[in-house]
Amino acid sequence: MADNWVKIFGAANAFIVEMYKGILEENSIKSVLVNKTDSMHLHLNNGDVELYVQPEDVIKAKRLIEKNQFD
Secondary structure (H helix, E strand, C coil), X not given: CCCCCEXXXXXXXXXXXXXXXXXXXXXXXXXXXXXXXXXXXXXHCCCCEEEEECHHHHHHHHHHHHHCCCC
């Protein structure tokens, strides 16, 4: 991944991260989801799904996530 993306959220539950990604897209914020879960050992719950945005969108994206808490 290019160096200009900033991680704004991470969780073990991919569904929650997908929901936040959808909220960001609805607000015209481009985001990238990176799944770091080890698919060979899903039973261990040993990885996070991370959400990244461009630096200029960090503040707005974090506010949207705070406003729409799922966990």
